Amino acid sequence: MKKHYTEILKAHALFSTLKEEQVEEIGKQCTLLSYAKGHTLFMQEDPASLAYIVVSGWVKLFRHTVNGEEYIVDVLPAGYLFGENAIFHGDSYSCGAEIAEDATLLSIPLAALKQHIDHTPGFAQHMLSHASRQQTAQERNKEHLVIQSAPQRIGCFLLQLAPKEAKEPVTLHLPYDKLLLAARLGMQRETLSRGLTTLQDATDITIQGATVNIPNLGKLTKYCCTACTSNYPCEE
């Protein structure tokens, strides 16, 4: 029954090179949980004992400003790990987490991670390269805020949503509501709405509700990625 927990773990780069028995031992301490949209997992500064891997659905990470507004740190799809950095924040979460779309999560005790960081050769190295990847992605995100216009950021997001070896025309669905998407991209919902229209005019894509059709990837790429410090596909 619990065996497939290890499959989920091994699918993540962080655990991919651990020995079978080590993954199994972590797997034993994990739990699979299902939550409905809107459920709050934890708040910023809460004492932390669990990290999570998103198995399906979407999870929103957020912080609140001093004057009460919500800032979206990130919105995570399946395959992503979060909460693990509490280890380096005095065992409290550095941001809040809420289910953005119905999700199943695998919880992993922080204690298990800590133990492997300290005692399993090579694991800390994997954590390091994982942290480095995260940092690169975040740096790219920060760049976008300075360099790209709102429509470009939207297009860039669509490109990241498209599967790697997709053949045109690509059809995809916006994975969560547009209010959240706008916040994730650092803009107002109205700006998102207008940005999508601008994109349609500029790059031949069509949008109906949450359905996006991209007949010409090259045109979209050219529109968005010319202002960027990375070539498409924009991860590295």
Added chain:
Amino acid sequence: MKKHYTEILKAHALFSTLKEEQVEEIGKQCTLLSYAKGHTLFMQEDPASLAYIVVSGWVKLFRHTVNGEEYIVDVLPAGYLFGENAIFHGDSYSCGAEIAEDATLLSIPLAALKQHIDHTPGFAQHMLSHASRQQTAQERNKEHLVIQSAPQRIGCFLLQLAPKEAKEPVTLHLPYDKLLLAARLGMQRETLSRGLTTLQDATDITIQGATVNIPNLGKLTKYCCTACTSNYPCEE
């Protein structure tokens, strides 16, 4: 002669808990270098064999967009380490580095770092917590771009420049030219100039050339940090 290299190393959190002999062994492989403003250390994608610690002066990290513009990743003061993440980027630098103000740097072979990551118990953990701190700082920076206005970002930068236990009135000097500062804060030089004027009107500070006088830290803090997800002082 080379003994004080170890002092520089030990001043950095990364090496602070290594044993004396281990630090000395790294110290032997280091070199102290002086560069004039404008000197290019390396370019993005260059093969990397050295990391650096800024001993004095300022170093600018940058990337170029596809269409040739320069994006400022960060501008580092004394005490900061850079270039080390090449380890996780296939031994090539993820951004260019140039001397922003006359600087002396301590170069550290990446090979030495790698070796300690792999063979020195506890070192990888230190790298991890270092990476985590960096990530937090970067996340805060990214937030600022979305949440804060240009004058608020400027004020926030001034607050970070002020020594921790400073008593009013605080006097400080902008450490590098305003064109670079504007880029570092993600705005145009004209916006910086006008933002400084706005700040003067709003928070009682005075600016003459590169000299800034802050008679009332509370007022500046209130102006800037109310829109932020962290209380002053805004690191954690």
Added chain:
DNA sequence: CGAGGGTTTGAAGTGCATCAAATAGTGTGG
């Protein structure tokens, strides 16, 4: 069918960027 959230559209305002030009500041050679 009506209520309510999510989304779009419209109109007006604001902040930052852009272009252009003036001014201050810095270093050089006479």
Added chain:
DNA sequence: CCACACTATTTGATGCACTTCAAACCCTCG
């Protein structure tokens, strides 16, 4: 020590992008 050249910074005028406020529209679900 001054005149000149050159760069850094400020100021002014204007335009554009994004925000804000307001209202309409759409869609789903009771």
